[in-house]
Amino acid sequence: MNPAQTIRRVVIAGGGTAGWVAAAALSKHLGALLDIILVESDEIGTVGVGEATIPTIRTFHRFLEIDEREFMRATQATFKLGIAFENWARRGDRYVHSFGRVGQSIWMGDFQHMWLRGREAGVADDLGAYCLELAAAEAGKFATSDTAKINYAYHFDASLYAGFLRRFSEAKGVTRIEGRIGGVRQNAETGDIEALDLADGRVIEGDLFVDCTGFRGLLIEQTLKAGYEDWSHWLPTNRALAVQTKAVAPPLPYTRAIAHEAGWQWQIPLQHRVGNGLVYCSDFLSDDAARAKLLAQIDGEPITEPRLIRYVTGRRKRVWDRNCVALGLASGFVEPLESTSIHLIMIGVTRLIQAFPFGGVTPSLVKHYNDLAETELERVRDFIILHYHLTERRDDPFWERCRTMPIPDTLAQRIALFHEAALTPQTADDLFQADSWLQVMLGQRLEPTGYHRMGHMLSVEHLRRAFADVRDGIAGAVARMPTHQAFLEHYCGAGA
């Protein structure tokens, strides 16, 4: 017999991207069974960054039945086909990690084995010529339709996105309460959270609490002491300075991640402005020097003051603890190099919906949820470390530290497999697919010393024709696409 529903009142603490994503998904899918309340404080505000995404956001939006054009107009969004990495393995280097498939793989092996053979025989071009998304990004082109598929994500204005989801959630019955949470009440016997005490004296009771209070982790850490596993020995950047600028050129259909001597700089082009930031490690660059560097390197006129954000890369040891589930920055943070945090919020709330504890929180539910969250974040962590570790920048102490640091065994194994045999194995719960690992490993100058000999079964002439066919097909498709700017204007131009 199904137990009675004991969890009905869900209180979301925090109204940044995490809070409103959670509110939107819960109200859309379980709204008929739950009372959902969101508490946020204008006085405290949000982290104000987090404007680049990965393609899984489109699945999440479909799941909410969000209209793409409406969303893009409301958030001044642009299309993102990948990330251009500049100066990473060596100063002057540049490669694009696109969201596309590279070439065509067969059951025996992935495309890179053919490509390595083709390159050796002098009949293959750069890898990018065999990937539609990469070629389109480089050409500044974009088009999508039901018949011509391209894999993409978005750049958007974070505050406009929170506002968009707030309207969505309120229309589905979510109650928003403005106020500062001053205290958290726990049951004296069980330790479960019972209510939030607002600074003005109001008390917000609930059965299940979703902690979306950002880095402070007001419920999950300050109250429940779930613990934090620090990963800064692998990912040593700990600060970011963010500034918005006026756009001086049409928006690129990709994010730029430009390495500097103690970290990297992002450029995220939106329709109405550009988001910029400098990510760095304070052991190697002072805040003043970082600020001067950022302001010297931005292209357009600043429209905000540079804002300093401090963080420690790592994961919350238990993202679900008692009757509290943490999402967003409250659940941990792996730095933003591959724009993964918003995805992790979306997958986190999706799993919460799938494992929703209607009849009460049980240890097996909690363990199931925490295990999934842990594995996923570790995979993401390894992928990010890869970018830092595979570097040849020996003249900068920061990069020398990254190059020589011990890395997780899981990552060391992947690097060895690629180096020795050009293999990019993938498991079902890998967020980043084999094509991503391939593009980044080659982009970071990790050259395989061996590869599968399947390409040797074809004549060089056969290979030449096969490579030319794929390359010419992609080049032709890109030539027919409009520019990214033209497509945006026609599809979802937001105006000023």
Ligand SMILES: Cc1cc2nc3c(=O)[nH]c(=O)nc-3n(C[C@H](O)[C@H](O)[C@H](O)COP(=O)(O)OP(=O)(O)OC[C@H]3O[C@@H](n4cnc5c(N)ncnc54)[C@H](O)[C@@H]3O)c2cc1C
């Ligand atoms: C430098 C940087 C760059 C990033 N770039 C990306 C990116 O490109 N892509 C990506 O996917 N992610 C990125 N992220 C992560 C992304 O910004 C976050 O995952 C996302 O914004 C979610 O934040 P949040 O909602 O958890 O926290 P916040 O935005 O900090 O929201 C916290 C909320 O809690 C409320 N709150 C806190 N305390 C109280 C209180 N006492 N009472 C009431 N309310 C309270 C606040 O008012 C706010 O509403 C980046 C993060 C950083 C630091």
